Amino acid sequence: MDINTLRSIATVLAFVAFIAVTLWAFSKRKKGDFNEAANLPFDDDEDMPNKQSAENKQK
Incomplete structure (x- = not known):
């Protein structure tokens, strides 16, 4: 068996x-x-806390 056969x-x-x-x-x-x-990228909302409440706490 030569190389061309293996290829x-x-x-x-x-x-x-x-x-x-x-x-x-x-x-x-x-x-x-x-x-x-x-x-899956759109299911992150359930895992994250409410974004608006986090922003209000920072102010």
Whole structure:
């Protein structure tokens, strides 16, 4: 087996991995999880104390 055969095998394996990750990312089963993760930045309001009351205490 020469180096070109190994390179060809590595290329095919990388392509198969790329296709697998792409199918996983766009699968309908994961859509809910990804939507939940996309909304995480907007969920900070519950964790933080009332911003207005903190500003009033500083004055």
